[in-house]
Each structure stands twice: as structure tokens, then as C-alpha cells.
Amino acid sequence: MAETSTAQQMLDQEMIARIGRRDQGAFSALYDRLSGPLYSLAMKMLGDPAEAQDALQEVFLQIWSRAGTYDPEQSSVFSWTVLLTRSRVIDRLRARGRRSRVVVASTEDAPTAADASTVESAADTAEKNDEAARVRYVLNNLPSEQREAIELAFFEHLSHHEIAARLGQPLGTVKARIRRGLLKLRQRLNTL
Amino acid sequence: MISEEQQDQAALYALGLLGADEDAAFESELRANAELRDLVRELREAAGNLAITAPLQLPPASLKQRIMREIAVETERVVPMPTRHATFGWVPWAMAAALAVFCGLLAFDRVHLKRQLADIRAADPLMQTTFFTLAPSTPAPADAKATVAWQPGRQSGVIRISNLPVPQPGKDYQLWAVDAEHKDPISAGIVRVDKNGVAQVRFKPVEKAEHVKAFAISLEREGGVPKKEGPILLVGTT
Numbered sequence: 001m002a003e004t005s006t007a008q009q010m011l012d013q014e015m016i017a018r019i020g021r022r023d024q025g026a027f028s029a030l031y032d033r034l035s036g037p038l039y040s041l042a043m044k045m046l047g048d049p050a051e052a053q054d055a056l057q058e059v060f061l062q063i064w065s066r067a068g069t070y071d072p073e074q075s076s077v078f079s080w081t082v083l084l085t086r087s088r089v090i091d092r093l094r095a096r097g098r099r100s101r102v103v104v105a106s107t108e109d110a111p112t113a114a115d116a117s118t119v120e121s122a123a124d125t126a127e128k129n130d131e132a133a134r135v136r137y138v139l140n141n142l143p144s145e146q147r148e149a150i151e152l153a154f155f156e157h158l159s160h161h162e163i164a165a166r167l168g169q170p171l172g173t174v175k176a177r178i179r180r181g182l183l184k185l186r187q188r189l190n191t192l
Numbered sequence: 193m194i195s196e197e198q199q200d201q202a203a204l205y206a207l208g209l210l211g212a213d214e215d216a217a218f219e220s221e222l223r224a225n226a227e228l229r230d231l232v233r234e235l236r237e238a239a240g241n242l243a244i245t246a247p248l249q250l251p252p253a254s255l256k257q258r259i260m261r262e263i264a265v266e267t268e269r270v271v272p273m274p275t276r277h278a279t280f281g282w283v284p285w286a287m288a289a290a291l292a293v294f295c296g297l298l299a300f301d302r303v304h305l306k307r308q309l310a311d312i313r314a315a316d317p318l319m320q321t322t323f324f325t326l327a328p329s330t331p332a333p334a335d336a337k338a339t340v341a342w343q344p345g346r347q348s349g350v351i352r353i354s355n356l357p358v359p360q361p362g363k364d365y366q367l368w369a370v371d372a373e374h375k376d377p378i379s380a381g382i383v384r385v386d387k388n389g390v391a392q393v394r395f396k397p398v399e400k401a402e403h404v405k406a407f408a409i410s411l412e413r414e415g416g417v418p419k420k421e422g423p424i425l426l427v428g429t430t
Contacts, residue, residue, distance in 0.1 A: 006375075007377050007405075010427050011405065014327075014427045014428060017327050024263060024267070035251055036248055037244050037246070039249060040248050041243040043249050044246040044247070057259050061262060072329060072423065072424065073233075073331070075236050079236050086208060135241045136245050150207075150239075150242070153207045154207060154239060157208070175200045179199050179203040182203045182206065182235050185239075186234050
């Protein structure tokens with residue numbers, strides 16, 4: 001598991017258990033740990049700070065109210081909160097009546113000047129965070145067509161049918177790219 | 193053995209791309225197939241990691257304040273409001289004042305005791321003991337619990353467990369120290385409970401643990417493992 005070491009996962013689980021017992025201190029600590037990556041995800045998908053903040057607020061209120069239902073057998077705390085975030089963001093995208101027009105930056109793209117001046121770039125983050133660097137490295141080393149299919153699915157929430165239409169590829173090809181890419185991602189994150 | 197089609201479905205499911213009907217059908221397949229469940233979990237973890245490849249942006253500090261206010265209000269809402277009695281309206285206020293004075297005395301006493309304890313600890317580093325309370329995590333029984341008394345100076349501690357059932361044959365409970373300086377938890381040995389689900393044992397981690405943040409108990413293969421593999425049943429900080 002890349003984002004979180006086993007030790008960190010244990011601490012996350014402990015925090016979730018305490019949140020389930022209405023511990024506001026644990027909630028505050030979990031917010032400090034996860035709000036950055038979850039907000040970044042919401043921003044990448046929505047491209048609008050006000051909407052991303054509203055989505056993040058909904059996510060953390062859900063964490064507060066649903067901590068007792070978290071099941072460590074299903075996913076790590078981090079992945080659970082990513083799922084919650086994507087779900088809230090997708091609801092917003094649907095409510096907008098359009099797909100996100102935010103362009104998913106290819107992992108090959110260097111951060112633009114605007115990126116560098118306004119946000120911490122992915123490269124900067126990678127320097128500070130071994131795990132982020134590792135995920136980025138693995139992602140960058142996937143075949144580009146697999147990476148593209150996965151990113152369109154994950155960040156733009158395009159269905160496999162929509163991805164096939166956008167890329168002009170048969171549906172079966174797109175499914176195979178997503179499957180192969182995700183399996184490679186899993187295998188390489190586990191072995192690196 | 194998982195077929196290629198099942199792998200396709202698992203990847204799409206992990207990314208949330210299946211429609212409602214497909215989701216339901218796949219979930220019923222998942223319930224009957226443990227291997228497929230494991231695959232979905234791992235693919236979901238892999239997909240979750242994509243989130244950290246987004247350029248890092250931090251939300252404004254005001255957002256946290258907004259959220260903390262919301263949960264504080266929600267917490268207050270579930271506290272039942274006392275009923276008012278017009279005739280003796282001053283009684284609750286007098287009780288509150290008395291309670292405040294009492295709490296003040298207790299707080300003073302606590303500070304005084306803490307100071308005394310700190311003095312004793314400072315005099316003898318080996319006397320330093322930190323207590324950890326371990327709470328259950330699914331799938332442990334809700335009433336399972338453990339307390340750890342940890343002495344960093346001695347690099348040893350005592351754990352007391354209650355209400356943890358005897359594990360099935362071929363399995364053992366293993367204690368772990370989560371240390372800030374180590375990426376993986378450090379094994380602190382096997383803990384065996386009696387038929388009443390109780391254990392009290394002295395332990396020593398296999399590696400030096402100078403910055404222990406938490407202790408945890410997992411269910412592992414019989415005899416224990418060098419690196420945690422099984423589910424966490426109890427975990428807790430100070």
C-alpha cells in the first residue's frame with residue numbers, strides 16, 4: 001500500500017475508532033492529515049475552489065457521522081476517504097449537468113508557470129513525500145494508453161463507454177487497458 | 193482462479209465505473225468469492241493512491257473552523273436539554289456553581305499530582321511509564337479491550353487484555369509497537385489469552401522502540417510473523 005505505511009494505517013484506524021466515539025481531537029487530527037490530498041483531488045476534478053471546499057466539508061461531515069460504519073476489511077482509511085470524496089465530487093459534477101471540464105494534466109506534463117505560482121507542484125510534493133514520489137514513478141512508467149484510460153476514469157469519472165468514445169477505441173480495448181493498468185499499478189506499488 | 197472478465201469487472205468496480213445493475217450483480221459475486229474480494233480491495237487501494245498524484249493544494253484554514261463548528265453544533269444537538277422548573281429556577285445554577293468549584297479543586301489536585309509524578313519520573317528514568325488504552329477495531333468483539341503499561345527506559349511493558357476470544361487453531365494474537373522512527377510496526381511477541389479471553393503478560397519489542405506512538409494487536413499465523421499481515425483487532429494511543 002503506497003499512500004500509507006502499515007504503521008500509519010494503524011494510527012488512521014485508531015483515529016477513526018475514536019471519531020466513532022465522538023472524539024473531536026481525533027477528528028481534528030485526521031482532518032490535518034487528509035484534508036490536503038482530498039482537497040487536491042476535489043480541486044483536480046472540480047476545478048473550482050468554492051465547490052471543492054463545499055465537497056470537502058461534506059466529506060468530513062460524512063466521516064464524522066459514518067466513522068462507525070468504516071470497515072478495515074474493505075479498504076484503508078485513506079482509500080475510504082478518497083472514495084467518499086470522489087462520490088461527493090461526482091454528485092456535484094452530475095448536478096452541474098456536465099462533466100468536469102478540468103483538463104486532467106498528463107503525468108508527463110511539467111507543471112505550468114501558473115501551477116507553480118499558485119500551488120505546490122506534484123514534483124515538489126514528491127520531493128517531500130517518498131510515497132507520493134513512488135506512486136508518481138509507478139504511474140509514469142505505465143504504458144501511456146493504460147495511464148490515460150485510468151486517469152480519465154479516476155479524475156474525470158468517464159465511464160468505460162465514454163472513454164472508448166473519446167479515444168475512438170473499441171470498448172473491449174478500453175476495458176483491457178484499465179484492467180492491465182490497474183493490475184500493474186497494484187503489483188508495482190506492492191513490490192517497489 | 194479469477195477469470196479475465198472478472199478482473200475487468202473488478203477494475204471497473206474499484207474505479208466506481210459500473211452501473212447500478214452491474215454493481216449489484218458484481219457485489220453478489222463478491223460475497224461468494226473471497227479471492228475476488230481481495231483483488232477488489234487491492235485494486236481499490238491502488239486506485240486510491242492516484243489521489244496523491246494530484247498537484248497538492250491546501251484548503252483555507254477557515255474551512256476547518258467551519259467544519260469543526262458544524263460538528264460541535266451537531267454534538268450539542270444530541271445532548272438532551274434539561275427541563276426548566278420555574279419555582280426553583282436558581283437550583284440548577286447553584287448546583288452548577290458548586291460543580292464548578294468542585295471541578296476547580298479536582299483540576300488543582302490533578303495538576304499537583306501530575307507535577308509530583310513528573311518529579312518522580314525525572315528522578316529515575318526507569319520509572320517512566322506510559323499507559324496506552326487499546327480499543328477494538330472490526331472484527332474484534334465490541335467489548336474487547338487492552339491496556340499497555342510501557343516503560344521506554346526499560347524497553348519493556350506489560351499488557352492486560354480482556355474479552356478477546358481464543359483464536360481459531362493455527363492462529364495467534366501478536367502485539368505490535370508503532371514507533372515514529374520505524375516504517376513498519378515492531379513485533380512485541382505473541383500474546384495468548386485464556387479461555388475467559390484474558391491475558392496479562394510482560395513483553396519486549398524485538399527492536400528498540402524509543403518513540404512509540406501506539407500499540408496494536410493483530411491476528412496472525414500461529415507462532416507470529418516478522419511483519420504484520422493479519423487484521424488489526426485492538427489498537428490505541430496514550
